[in-house]
Each structure stands twice: as structure tokens, then as C-alpha cells.
Amino acid sequence: MSVPVGVAAGHEATVEAGRVVLEGGGGAVDAGVAMMLVSCAAETIFTGLAGGGFATVYEAATRTVTCVDFFVAVPGLGERRAGPGTAIEITFVGQRVPYEIGPATVAVPGVPAGARHLWSRWGRLPWADVVAPGLAASYGTPFPRTHAELLPRVAPAMCVGEGDLVYRHGDGSLLEAGDPLRHPDHHRAYELLARDPDAFYSGEFADALLEALADGSALSQADLDAYAVVESRPSVARFDDLTVHARGDDLDDVLGTLQAAGLAVPGDPHHDVASTLGLVAALRAPDRRAETTNLVAVDERGDACVITTSLGLGSGVWVPGFGVHLNSMLGEGELIRAELDPGVRMGSMMSPLVALDADGALVAAAGAAGGSRIRPALVQTLLRVLRGTPPQQAIDAPRLNALPDLVRLEPGFDAAVLEGLALAGVPTAVADGLDPYFGGVSAISTGGAGSDPRRSGHAWLLPPLRSGAADALTLRLPPSR
Structure with a gap:
């Protein structure tokens, strides 16, 4: 059974861009890049043109996998030196968490370079056609319910400077679900990207960015000149009779954890205590906060593109005249686990991946x-998913997050499982319902497509039998609480 043609992502507008590109003759990477650029306009509490990310690309003809690193780099190659960051606190799952924002926290952006690199390597459509959906989205998209629920938590970073105009109404109240999300002058950034993507690193946009960071940031023209996208071969983990391919240097070792969990979780953790305890042991790790978005595209050739990007929390610094919010990666303490030398890539937990069968054929693409x-x-x-569950059913299933001193769970685990955790001395806390805290997954597999209701996800599949009367179907998740 082959993986169907389709897309999955965290916003209706992002998915619509992928649909339009695939139906217009574009490939998986065309769709992935177009979706990424739309997400930078429609999902700006998670990502943006001044963020960074990673992609995993599968080519069906050669059955090869390539990892593409366009994450942010540490500034400081020039003569500028950073000042102190601005300390803020964000309330997250009932805890007040310290962050830093401001010019000192801005790392060298990678999204514009990553978009152009991916398209140059694998794109089929004209560049302007790939950017066009992002340009359209830059004029405004509906603010999703889950974004509106998250906004009060992140407002101390998002509603700074131009952010007050973007995320608040004229009376000072925050955007609500269904309100239009618009960044003043954002369309100018997309028009420039379509016309001259290099200008983000050595032209009009770069000049405005450096001016915005003139006081307190180490980022200089030398850092922009030195930035380059990096390709690498993936690391591989075995899962049953499949292989899973992803970047091997993510900070949380997703591949190693998946391989360990495959052995430790033989049954359903929602109903089987032994499987739950095995899952907890495999997943236990500190709770670190950062926000990201993910998307998946599969085309008619069987090629796949999975992209994950992030802005961090957001620095509160905006590029004047372009409506672009700059990243705050240097203020994200969870990403800093070693000395940061100028020019090096920062670490990340992001891990877009693909799973292949013994013959190298695509079985699933997810992030x-x-x-x-x-x-x-x-x-x-x-x-x-890798044991045959349709992606949407797998994504909708309740999750847990195993911290060193507590296991947080969504409702849906059997009472016997909760009792078993208590008998094993594992403290637990059960959420009120599905919650964005537990992450947002997008996936396409031989069993279909799925995206996460926890983050207003959408998915679309090309109908398997096309006719003159057949139209593409957009799969919209039912509204939850």
C-alpha cells in the first residue's frame, strides 16, 4: 500500500497552500516550502520569516533521504557585541517560567535561506508561484482558537513593539478566535522574498534588520554573510521491520527514544500498565519550553517533505517596514547546553522524519x-502509526509527558493505569482535556493523513480516483472544547 498524496499542518491556510500547489503540478518540496511560508504569516505565535528550522526530504525515485538544516546560527562574527537581555516570565502549565527577550536574544535567521535552498534543490514550479500563497496570507488569516487560548500566556513577548498592533485590538484586548491576524507591512517582506530572496541577507531587508538590532545585539552583516544552509545524511533507527530516518543531532534523541520505546511498549499504554511504565521510562526528561510548527507534504511521485520551524518565544523586536518579528533563540535556555561560539548552529529538539519499509519505500512522514x-x-x-493505526486516530489518542518528578497525562488512560502508576510511586497530574502543552503532530502514512486538534490542525488528501466531477477534499477537524 502506498502513501497517499496529501498535506497536513497546523493551520487551515497552511494546508490550503499545500493543496493548491500539489494540484497545480508542484511536488512535495514545492508544497512544503509554500506551506512553510504561509505558516510564517498565519502561525506567527509559533514561527516566522526570521526563525529557523529543519526539513527531511524523501525522494521516491532513488529512495534516498536528505536532512536540511536551516536553523538559526549564533551571531558575533563581526564587531558588534550583545548587551543584556530583557527578563520576562511566562505562565506555562501553572508555572511561572523565566525567559529573556530583546535584541540580545536574536540569532541569525534561517527560514528565507532554507526556503530558497529547498526550492533550488527539489522545486518544480516557478519560485514566484511557491511564494504566492505566503504573500496572500500576509494580508490576513483567521486566528485559530488554540492560538487565541495560548496568546495570553505568551503576550509578554508577543505584544511588545509592533506586536501590540498585531495581537491586540484598538481597545487593548487580545485577539480572539476567528479575528483576522494581520502584520502591518508584512506583504512587503513577501514581495521582496519573491523578487530577491538574497535581500534578506545582503539587501533591503538585511539593512532594516540590522538597524532594528543596532542597540544591544551581536548580530552584524558578517553573520548574515556567513549563514549557509547545511545538508546531511540522516541517522537511522530500527522499529519492528521498518527504518526511521531523521537528523541525528536533535537535543532530545527522538530516534533513540523511539527505538527504545518500540521494545519497552509492546501493548497499548492507555490500557496496559506495563506498557505505560515502559513508555514513562523511555520518555522521562526535563520539561523545556519552546514553540514550533510542523507540516508534511507527499506528492504523486511518492516524494515527501517534512518541515519543522520555530521563532522561539519571540524577541519583541520587529523589522520596521516589513512586519517581521525576530526570533528569541538566544533567550531560550533549553537550547543552550554548551558554549556558543559565533557562527555555529544552535541546538534544537525538532526532528522531522520519515519511515521506510525494507525495500526503502515510504511508509510514513511525520513531525x-x-x-x-x-x-x-x-x-x-x-x-x-507504525503499527498500523490511521494517523488521525493515533494523533487524537491521549498522551502523557514524563518529567523527572511527575507524569502529566491527558484524560483517556484507564483507571487501572493510573492506579498502576501510583503503586509504582509515580506522581501524576491529569489535564482537563486535549491540551496544546502535549505537542502538535502532523503525519501522512499508508493509513491516511492526520493533524493535531490540540493546535487547530488540518489535513487534506487527494481523492484516489479523480474524475471531471471529483474535487479535492479538505479534511477539517471537528471543533473541540
């Missing part, structure tokens, strides 16, 4: 958003 919850969200979903 997740959610900082340190990327690993548990992906692993729990893949435990089901």
Missing part, C-alpha cells in the same frame, strides 16, 4: 511541534 514535548508527542504517535 511535531512543542519544544521538549516534540519527543513524547512523536514517539507516542509513531508507536501507533
